[in-house]
Amino acid sequence: AQSVTQPDIHITVSEGASLELRCNYSYGATPYLFWYVQSPGQGLQLLLKYFSGDTLVQGIKGFEAEFKRSQSSFNLRKPSVHWSDAAEYFCAVGNYGGSQGNLIFGKGTKLSVKP
Amino acid sequence: DAGVIQSPRHEVTEMGQEVTLRCKPISGHNSLFWYRQTMMRGLELLIYFNNNVPIDDSGMPEDRFSAKMPNASFSTLKIQPSEPRDSAVYFCASTLAGEETQYFGPGTRLLVL
Numbered sequence: 383a384q385s386v387t388q389p390d391i392h393i394t395v396s397e398g399a400s401l402e403l404r405c406n407y408s409y410g411a412t413p414y415l416f417w418y419v420q421s422p423g424q425g426l427q428l429l430l431k432y433f434s435g436d437t438l439v440q441g442i443k444g445f446e447a448e449f450k451r452s453q454s455s456f457n458l459r460k461p462s463v464h465w466s467d468a469a470e471y472f473c474a475v476g477n478y479g480g481s482q483g484n485l486i487f488g489k490g491t492k493l494s495v496k497p
Numbered sequence: 498d499a500g501v502i503q504s505p506r507h508e509v510t511e512m513g514q515e516v517t518l519r520c521k522p523i524s525g526h527n528s529l530f531w532y533r534q535t536m537m538r539g540l541e542l543l544i545y546f547n548n549n550v551p552i553d554d555s556g557m558p559e560d561r562f563s564a565k566m567p568n569a570s571f572s573t574l575k576i577q578p579s580e581p582r583d584s585a586v587y588f589c590a591s592t593l594a595g596e597e598t599q600y601f602g603p604g605t606r607l608l609v610l
Contacts, residue, residue: 414597425501425588425601433597472540476597484530484553485599487540 384409386475388488395463396496403458403491405473415456416474416485417447426472432456443467468495499523501602503589509608515577518605521570522591530599531564531574532588540588546572547594579609 385408395401407413414433418426430441437449447458456473470492474485502521510516522529530545544554549566557564561580566572576583586606590599 416598418601425603426590427601428598431598484542484545486542489539 384475384486386473386486386488388471388473388491390491391489392492392494394494394496397465398462401458401460401463401467401493403471403473403493405456405458405488406454407456407473407475408454409475414476415447415449416476417441417445417456417458418472418474418487419443419469420472420490421469429458429471463493463495465495465497468493501589501591501600503587503602503605505605506603507606507608509610510579511610512580513578514609515575516579516583516607516609518574518576518587518589518607520572520574520589520602522572522589523600524570526591526593526600527569528592528594529566529572530590530592531572532590534586534588534604535584543574579607581609583607584609 387406389404416431417429419429420426429445430439430447432439432449440446445458445460447456449456470490472490473488476485501523504519528547531543532540533543534540541556543556544564545552546566562576564574584607586604588601588604590601592599
């Protein structure tokens with residue numbers, strides 16, 4: 383069965399420090415992978431996505447993620463965290479083709495940023 | 498461009514009452530998704546439509562939940578009768594088939610007392 387695991391429920395980093403949020407997936411075929419961010423009281427906003435090609439993808443707000451097939455991972459990184467990055471981050475996997483379109487989401491990682 | 502629009506943003510109701518949540522997808526999008534988000538279960542897909550036709554409703558919790566999409570620009574999620582355990586944030590998302598990226602609305606925060 384398809385699944386997404388985000389091992390860290392809550393992470394706290396200092397402003398200016400680097401960040402890595404982990405995501406592991408279980409999927410039978412080549413997955414489509416996404417990272418979304420949710421600020422308090424808001425909907426989910428797409429940060430970046432991977433479909434094929436270069437395994438290092440760049441997203442908005444200075445985020446990047448690397449697809450590693452051998453590790454079934456799609457970790458999100460940012461070299462220097464800003465206080466405004468405090469939010470909850472969701473990794474998702476999808477399979478597309480024809481009429482299918484549903485995403486499987488991880489449980490999320492809440493990021494807190496210390497001044 | 499307007500994003501996905503959901504109404505109401507907040508709803509407080511009493512157990513047993515009917516609740517109707519509304520969603521207007523992004524113009525031109527032909528797939529629409531309803532999700533529920535709770536602390537315990539995270540984000541769960543309830544149902545999704547392609548070209549106004551329900552494709553997968555296996556996530557709908559029980560018969561108390563129903564969803565419709567009468568046209569390409571409007572969908573409803575109805576709970577009748579509502580129960581306290583239905584309290585959650587309900588999100589609507591839309592996409593254009595082939596584009597693969599889902600765009601989420603701001604959500605409806607439902608509290609059933």
